[in-house]
Amino acid sequence: MDIVADELIEARWVLPVQPWQVIEHGAVAVRNGRIVAIGTAAELAPRVAASRVTRLPEHALMPGLINAHAHAGMTLLRGYADDLTLMRWLQESVWPAEARWVAPDFVRDGTRLACAEMLRGGVTTFSDMYFFPDAAIAAAQRAGIRMVAGLVLLEFATAYARDAAAYLHQGLAARDRWAGASNLHFTLAPHAPYTVSDDTFTQVATYAAQLDLRVHIHVHETRDEIEQGLAQNAERPLARLRRLGLLGPELIGVHAVHLADAEIALLAEHGAALVHCPVSNLKLGSGVARFADWLAAGIPVGLGSDSVVSNNRHDLFAEMRMAALLAKGVSGDASVVPARQALHAATLGGATALGLGAETGSLEPGKAADLLAVDLGGADSRPLYDPVSQLVYVAGREQVSDVWVAGERRVTGGCLQTDDAAELIALATDWQLRIAADRPSPDNQRGRTRS
Amino acid sequence: MDIVADELIEARWVLPVQPWQVIEHGAVAVRNGRIVAIGTAAELAPRVAASRVTRLPEHALMPGLINAHAHAGMTLLRGYADDLTLMRWLQESVWPAEARWVAPDFVRDGTRLACAEMLRGGVTTFSDMYFFPDAAIAAAQRAGIRMVAGLVLLEFATAYARDAAAYLHQGLAARDRWAGASNLHFTLAPHAPYTVSDDTFTQVATYAAQLDLRVHIHVHETRDEIEQGLAQNAERPLARLRRLGLLGPELIGVHAVHLADAEIALLAEHGAALVHCPVSNLKLGSGVARFADWLAAGIPVGLGSDSVVSNNRHDLFAEMRMAALLAKGVSGDASVVPARQALHAATLGGATALGLGAETGSLEPGKAADLLAVDLGGADSRPLYDPVSQLVYVAGREQVSDVWVAGERRVTGGCLQTDDAAELIALATDWQLRIAADRPSPDNQRGRTRS
Numbered sequence A, B: 001m002d003i004v005a006d007e008l009i010e011a012r013w014v015l016p017v018q019p020w021q022v023i024e025h026g027a028v029a030v031r032n033g034r035i036v037a038i039g040t041a042a043e044l045a046p047r048v049a050a051s052r053v054t055r056l057p058e059h060a061l062m063p064g065l066i067n068a069h070a071h072a073g074m075t076l077l078r079g080y081a082d083d084l085t086l087m088r089w090l091q092e093s094v095w096p097a098e099a100r101w102v103a104p105d106f107v108r109d110g111t112r113l114a115c116a117e118m119l120r121g122g123v124t125t126f127s128d129m130y131f132f133p134d135a136a137i138a139a140a141q142r143a144g145i146r147m148v149a150g151l152v153l154l155e156f157a158t159a160y161a162r163d164a165a166a167y168l169h170q171g172l173a174a175r176d177r178w179a180g181a182s183n184l185h186f187t188l189a190p191h192a193p194y195t196v197s198d199d200t201f202t203q204v205a206t207y208a209a210q211l212d213l214r215v216h217i218h219v220h221e222t223r224d225e226i227e228q229g230l231a232q233n234a235e236r237p238l239a240r241l242r243r244l245g246l247l248g249p250e251l252i253g254v255h256a257v258h259l260a261d262a263e264i265a266l267l268a269e270h271g272a273a274l275v276h277c278p279v280s281n282l283k284l285g286s287g288v289a290r291f292a293d294w295l296a297a298g299i300p301v302g303l304g305s306d307s308v309v310s311n312n313r314h315d316l317f318a319e320m321r322m323a324a325l326l327a328k329g330v331s332g333d334a335s336v337v338p339a340r341q342a343l344h345a346a347t348l349g350g351a352t353a354l355g356l357g358a359e360t361g362s363l364e365p366g367k368a369a370d371l372l373a374v375d376l377g378g379a380d381s382r383p384l385y386d387p388v389s390q391l392v393y394v395a396g397r398e399q400v401s402d403v404w405v406a407g408e409r410r411v412t413g414g415c416l417q418t419d420d421a422a423e424l425i426a427l428a429t430d431w432q433l434r435i436a437a438d439r440p441s442p443d444n445q446r447g448r449t450r451s
Helices: A072-077 A086-101 A104-120 A133-143 A164-177 A198-211 A223-233 A237-243 A261-269 A278-283 A291-296 A316-331 A339-353 A387-394 A421-437 B072-077 B086-101 B104-120 B133-143 B164-177 B198-211 B223-233 B237-243 B261-269 B278-283 B291-297 B316-331 B339-353 B387-394 B421-437
Strands: A003-014 A023-031 A034-040 A048-063 A065-070 A123-130 A146-153 A184-190 A214-219 A251-255 A273-276 A301-303 A371-375 A400-405 A408-412 B003-014 B023-031 B034-040 B048-063 B065-070 B123-130 B146-153 B184-190 B214-219 B251-255 B273-276 B301-303 B371-375 B400-405 B408-412
Touching: A003 A034, A003 A371, A023 A048, A048 A339, A048 A387, A048 A400, A065 A104, A065 A251, A065 A301, A065 A316, A065 A339, A072 A086, A072 A104, A072 A123, A072 A133, A072 A421, A104 A123, A104 A133, A104 A400, A104 A408, A104 A421, A123 A133, A123 A339, A123 A400, A133 A146, A133 A164, A133 A184, A146 A164, A164 A198, A184 A198, A198 A214, A198 A237, A214 A237, A223 A237, A237 A261, A261 A291, A273 A291, A273 A339, A278 A316, A278 B316, A291 A301, A291 A316, A291 A339, A301 A316, A301 A339, A316 A339, A316 A387, A316 B278, A316 B316, A339 A387, B003 B034, B003 B371, B023 B048, B048 B339, B048 B387, B048 B400, B065 B104, B065 B251, B065 B301, B065 B316, B065 B339, B072 B086, B072 B104, B072 B123, B072 B133, B072 B421, B104 B123, B104 B133, B104 B400, B104 B408, B104 B421, B123 B133, B123 B339, B123 B400, B133 B146, B133 B164, B133 B184, B146 B164, B164 B184, B164 B198, B184 B198, B198 B214, B198 B237, B214 B237, B223 B237, B237 B261, B261 B291, B273 B291, B273 B339, B278 B316, B291 B301, B291 B316, B291 B339, B301 B316, B301 B339, B316 B339, B316 B387, B339 B387
Parallel strands: A003 A048, A065 A123, A123 A146, A146 A184, A184 A214, A214 A251, A251 A273, A273 A301, B003 B048, B065 B123, B123 B146, B146 B184, B184 B214, B214 B251, B251 B273, B273 B301
Antiparallel strands: A003 A023, A023 A034, A048 A371, A371 A400, A400 A408, B003 B023, B023 B034, B048 B371, B371 B400, B400 B408
16 A cells, blocks of 8 residues: 555546546545546555545546636526527627626626536536626635636726726736635636727736736637728737737637638647637527637647526536537538547646646646546446447436545535535525516517417 | 316426417316316316326426437447448448347337437437337337337348338338337338339338328438439439429428428428438538528428437437527527427427327327426526526426326336336346447457557
8 A cells, every 4th residue: 555545536437538548447546635546446446545435336537527618607697698699699688687787796696506507517627707706716716616717808897897907907906815725727818809909908918928827818709700800900800819919828719710721720830729619609600610620730629618698508518519519510520529539628628728737637646636427327328338429429417426626525426515506596596586577678578478 | 177187287387389388387287198278277276176286396397309200229329339430330330230230129128228218308209210110119118108110111131121022011010010009100211212212112102192101211311312312313312202202291301401492492392391300410420401491491390319329319408409509500690590499399390290290299188198397496497587498508308307198107206117227227238248249349440549
């Protein structure tokens, strides 16, 4: 017994992701929140002195899923505005609702609901972009989920800040207040090319370099954004970011639905990362991003849910499956994006894109013990010829049985350990009633029939 | 009390589908397997003398889902061949495995597994196309699910039949043997234009007219099929079906990924129906069918899972969500295929396409009590602004709590009443071990890493 561990977790299949292999009857040893050993159970059991042994006989044990793009604070608006064209969605539903409701308590409670949903669904890290990051961070810390807090910046006033300088100031102040918190990381998050000025982008580039922060930004989400950029600046938004010094390894570009070949090559050459949000891109009618081409170019790619106003789930199993299926369907080649690549994007790809590749995303000694067990023992998962295929094409988040963040159990037997379901339901319902009561009259709504 | 019922089911929301409305605090009364009344609980409770009252306070009660295209007998090959180009998928995996394994016991056990999965996921009717229909029907009857048995025909020999005449003979004999069985319907199912001759199609048309059977066929699934048809017959497959007398209200065309405007108009004009299998079409790289255009043309449209070798779930919630999302994504218009249309296709659209529109697909007095309750009370379903949005964009099949087929409860509290989960798992695992052991050597397989 040469390895001391707090917990030894044995599972039918262990997927380290890096290196890529499937360990049959595998095991992972965890100590002080970190992985200390991985191998077959037969190898590890005699070598590990563990305070606790967990056996998962029908389960796949894998790295926790990374939701590389979310607006968790919007969760209280889940399903508030569906089936609307993008401009009606924004102008008639999302922006007015945000103007009315966004405040620290709304962000805190929405993020709390989102964290519960994500943890139960096997997400151990999420990268967020929203207002009032203090409130969101407080919710994530309480839930015990790893968070990359995006310090949002834009030019126009909201309840959170009056101008870009104030956004930056408040964001950095929040970062200072949470210095030393565990499972917490930061990005600068200028909202999008069409909402941020050249001056602000230049400042973002300076701060990103000085503070060693990545830059998390929506980019090339729609054709309109690109056309508007061309009209206003005589350049495509990505070219503008490049001119302003933001095209580098610190860039995390989200959506990127519309990229030319040369732009993909440029992103790859500069070491920038991308985040694919396939469900949101479909639901808002933005199109289908060139996920397979990004991977082929060697770009680090993560998957994201976006907000539940455009999804309407924080469900990385759904994104993983959709990413693989869409890539095949639009290319006409069923061998494009095999299950393995989708699973990689949902784990190590996302971690790498967020700059956390040394901390999480794979089961390697020294990394944080961010882990997920998926029960593949049910009849709907049978027969099982390949656990990776089953995880991507068959499994749903409801099969997640156990989740650890930095070695701490957050979900056990499918039940969240860090929050109370009844309390969450009451909280969400209370908000729902207030928000629905305050909604503009039905005449302003689309023609849903209600009894 | 002027209505006598075996069961009165009260739910937070009742969705009859026809007429389209959401009844808040609704109720459905069932007698002798049929719906006898529907309305608000306040209206019905004083009028109905029910032997049993079921209250579902957080649930949506809706028509059972219709899986309008499946090959249930292939379920023992779930995940057997993923991420392969269509021709490798067929030639190197599916056809050899079928040649080796397809026999009555394989079909019976696979169909049994599929029926369990479908019922737990809220599917009350499935339309099947596979060999050995006797074995499949026996499994469906045991499960208590409504089945449309497709009597398959093709030209080449299998373990089931040696030529088209034998297929037809055996299919019609099976139909005779099951005459009088409840919850059972039939179609003639010529496999596809590229596997069936002109003579056989002419015979199919004659029998369809004489026996009042619909014709269930794969058509225009891939560009190759159309090009091959043009090369061999100097006409597109749909034109050939028309020439052979098969383009009429009896036609149920499956996949139809590649249709020209004129073909859509022609199908609509002749009253033919289509089945959209969006997940399978993506996974096999076939493309994206013009679902929104079909609906706009007034074609009756259902949704199907296809087999779990190309899906890998029999999950109509996944198809419904995918159908809505894809239509938006490929059109660039988020208002295309609103939740309501997707839900209609998964229920009454499917029933109408199958010729069962008078029997199932909506909650109307006189129809069979094929019902489904979805629990929308969980935290992941909150907040809830619109139950239809929640059913399509948020809900998963794991939220199905109760299912009735012809008034008989098949699922209660998420548990299947008509089969034993442990037995199913053992059965599927036994087949899996035999099939995997017999698989061609790994050298013939794609480069999956296994430990």
